[in-house]
Amino acid sequence: MEWFLEQEPVVRLGFLFGVLGIMAAWEVLAPRRALTIGKAYRWANNWGIVITNTVLTRLIFPAGAVGLAFFVESQGWGLLQVLELPFWLSVLIALVVLDFAIWAQHVMFHAVPALWRLHRMHHADLDFDVTTGLRFHPIEILLSFGIKAGVIVMIGAPVIAVLIFEIILSSLALFNHSNVRIPTGIDRVLRWFIVTPDFHRVHHSWYPHETNSNFGFNLSLWDRLLGTYRAQPQDGHEGMTIGINLFRDPSWERLDKMLVQPFIGPADSYPINRRPEGEVATWPPAGESAGKAGTTR
Template identity: 75%
Template structure:
């Protein structure tokens, strides 16, 4: 099974990636939620450029990837689920759920530590919200995220199939819930009981700090509900809300070269969770 998973990983991951991109891109044209302030081709070129850099960097530094690491962990017998006698299906389910919670907690952590927020704000500084936003992360954040995920895989002893399943779900859901798609209200209300929908996650991309620091989930919606970070709707409504943060609002900051230097420019500002409004620089007051 392990050899099959490793051999098929690129085909499975790329197949889902291009399939979900094609579906959501089509829906964004057919049922857009909001008009874009920056043209779609320009956004795709620059946001896509940083995705390519991220992918190349991870493949160069970690050629085996998360699935390869999971295979090694299985061979060594490391981790919690390698010593527990549980049915295979239950191990798969538990690994996916636990890894999803770890990603949720990591997301909160990147909002709480000012130095990490500098990296993560590249994702939040997008002036629009569409499927390419779900792939727009600074390369240093991608490397840190991979390291945290690797540590979780080793600690859990997550099987390769579970890691592959989780990776496919996470990337597909990130594209789905960052998409600029208008879902029927009834469907959104039903879906968000279980998973993160575009309207659910768009709140997280509001420029108001209390909304930026809400709705951290990428896949399961239960973590925000259970842990007190859920906000149902943006205060200004989805049509009138301002996307982004109150830095880097000039269109030039959407260029690839500017995205790469954003973490090293300006103050870390008032958005980190543990930063009180009075700690923010005077010229960067909390927009709330």
């Protein structure tokens, strides 16, 4: 067990950097959109967030999700530890339940204004590329770990299922946030099963009705089944505006300013079913230019 726990970070980092290298190269060879902000500036600050989050989670939760699963399994806690199911079925159920939990958590972070304040740092990226998939506020990362830990304990997720899920989650987050061009026919088939970059990019549109769609990270079926699927952005993938209306100045891409974003300005224009009085469900508001809308809230 100790050996496995020692090697687990190595395995996960190997997959992380392997997928990152592949997607970064793909972005250079076949980009989907032209970037609006210098890549060196954005990447330096986005990686600053990644390093901050990694240090925090390892300090506060040194064993991580896999270590927790080991403990849960040793104690015999959780539904899957009680049910006499074939091991492969327990692993499959755990993977599906964990993925749904991440989807539901994502919706919750859009629906509750206080949680949206944390999550909107992810959406405030003015471009959409592989590093966007790693850009989350440290407080959101800690809350997310707590939610995931609760699910692991409740269902008694097998250790191998948690390890596989952690690898899939980080790998697909890099894939579906990448600025890569995939042939339309291939994308059309893939999105029936997994979240593709074109599928998820809609979620990063600055229109609230598009931001509040396509919540999936791994499996695409949750959005289809639960009515939050939107096939394409209304302005097209090349013409759509990435980001949110509040943080349009590139200076908000700086690490120190990203960390304080949850405490800046109102949080009333994007949370699900929460709009200022009289505002319609489109963005920018009628009669207001996109440039003006980007600086008024």
